[in-house]
Amino acid sequence: MNQARRWVVKIGSSLLTNGGQGLDHGAIHAWVRQCLALRQKGVEIVLVSSGAVAAGMERLGWKSRPTALNQLQAAASVGQAALIQVYEEWLREGGVHGGQVLLTHEDLRDRRRYLNASATLRTLLEMGVIPIINENDAVASEEIRFGDNDTLAALVSNLLEADLLVILTDQTGLYDADPRQHPDARLLSEVTAGDPALERMAGGVGSHVGSGGMITKVRAAARAARSGTATIVASGHEPDLLLRLHRGEALGTYFHPRLARLAARKRWLAGQLRATGTLHLDAGAAQVLRKKGSSLLPVGVTAAEGSFQRGDLVVCLDPEGREVARGLVNLDAQMVRQRIGKSSKVIAEEFGEVEDPELIHRDNLVLSETEIPGGGA
Ligand SMILES: Nc1ncnc2c1ncn2[C@@H]1O[C@H](COP(=O)(O)OP(=O)(O)O)[C@@H](O)[C@H]1O
Numbered sequence: 294m295n296q297a298r299r300w301v302v303k304i305g306s307s308l309l310t311n312g313g314q315g316l317d318h319g320a321i322h323a324w325v326r327q328c329l330a331l332r333q334k335g336v337e338i339v340l341v342s343s344g345a346v347a348a349g350m351e352r353l354g355w356k357s358r359p360t361a362l363n364q365l366q367a368a369a370s371v372g373q374a375a376l377i378q379v380y381e382e383w384l385r386e387g388g389v390h391g392g393q394v395l396l397t398h399e400d401l402r403d404r405r406r407y408l409n410a411s412a413t414l415r416t417l418l419e420m421g422v423i424p425i426i427n428e429n430d431a432v433a434s435e436e437i438r439f440g441d442n443d444t445l446a447a448l449v450s451n452l453l454e455a456d457l458l459v460i461l462t463d464q465t466g467l468y469d470a471d472p473r474q475h476p477d478a479r480l481l482s483e484v485t486a487g488d489p490a491l492e493r494m495a496g497g498v499g500s501h502v503g504s505g506g507m508i509t510k511v512r513a514a515a516r517a518a519r520s521g522t523a524t525i526v527a528s529g530h531e532p533d534l535l536l537r538l539h540r541g542e543a544l545g546t547y548f549h550p551r552l553a554r555l556a557a558r559k560r561w562l563a564g565q566l567r568a569t570g571t572l573h574l575d576a577g578a579a580q581v582l583r584k585k586g587s588s589l590l591p592v593g594v595t596a597a598e599g600s601f602q603r604g605d606l607v608v609c610l611d612p613e614g615r616e617v618a619r620g621l622v623n624l625d626a627q628m629v630r631q632r633i634g635k636s637s638k639v640i641a642e643e644f645g646e647v648e649d650p651e652l653i654h655r656d657n658l659v660l661s662e663t664e665i666p667g668g669g670a
């Protein structure tokens with residue numbers, strides 16, 4: 294661990310909020326102190342911190358978590374300011390600045406905004422600032438929310454090609470079953486990121502303040518592995534956890550990043566959470582995509598679903614309905630439907646000169662073996 298130079302540290306709601314009773318200042322102090330000590334040892338730290346809604350509820354005097362989105366957003370707006378104040382207070386002790394970065398799904402979907410976010414975060418790190426990232430809850434609408442910060446932390450790890458993602462939570466690590474439901478569950482100390490068996494072990498949300506549960510952490514580890522990032526899920530209650538990890542102590546669950554490491558642009562593509570359409574492929578097309586990583590031509594498509602536009606993300610399925618790949622489509626849905634099953638020659642004759650004979654160029658296509666099981670279309 295002491296070789297790892299860039300760490301993304303995600304601190305979950307269940308830890309930050311004293312079981313929903315407002316922010317735990319003492320605990321935040323302890324994590325910040327460790328982050329400052331790691332910085333002294335040459336580790337770059339990026340924090341992904343939840344807790345805005347819980348902090349807002351405390352400030353507003355609300356006793357129970359609202360369910361209406363507008364109230365959650367209002368609480369997050371008030372609470373995010375409170376949260377940053379606490380981090381700032383402790384960082385100042387160490388003479389370090391914190392830089393607030395609030396992201397929405399849209400910021401990581403749009404290539405230009407994605408590159409901007411990357412440039413800003415890298416600049417903050419070069420300046421010695423500790424970025425403190427959260428979802429921009431005040432504006433993110435229901436359909437486009439990350440929802441849990443595990444996913445956000447994994448995408449940030451990809452964006453920055455972090456060496457290590459540490460997910461701090463209220464459990465010692467990943468167990469072979471939810472320890473709240475199964476007191477005899479065993480802690481897994483080393484696993485392989487992306488192993489489908491792990492998803493079956495991870496249950497839903499255990500705490501009443503967290504939003505993802507263990508499954509989003511297991512999927513986050515698989516996502517993080519695309520940039521070669523290892524993940525550790527461990528308990529934030531463990532004293533000096535970050536420093537002990539840095540010293541090489543085996544704590545929590547270590548996820549080996551054994552998935553194929555994707556190139557930067559493909560990583561951005563694979564990180565897209567939602568697709569706008571679906572293309573059904575014949576067996577031949579599915580095979581050349583899988584075996585050769587070829588571009589997708591209209592001749593291999595049997596049907597198109599959805600009302601996508603040129604440049605949107607679509608999912609490609611084989612005749613059995615399994616995901617083959619996903620990519621950015623060159624034509625809108627109507628134009629695709631007109632060209633389904635037709636060879637490039639016929640298309641050229643019927644529609645005149647075509648600029649992009651392929652529906653999805655291979656540079657804009659990412660195969661789904663490197664996709665996360667249940668990653669969501
Ligand atoms: N296999 C498992 N191993 C460990 N924890 C699990 C497992 N399955 C479900 N959980 C639950 O996931 C919870 C952590 O997720 P969550 O409450 O969302 O925390 P956070 O706010 O830190 O993201 C734990 O409290 C635990 O009850």
Ligand SMILES: N[C@@H](CCC(=O)OP(=O)(O)O)C(=O)O
Binds near residue numbers: 304305346442506
């Ligand atoms: N963005 C939200 C946190 C979302 C959330 O609870 O995430 P998690 O810590 O992964 O369970 C907030 O700051 O309240």
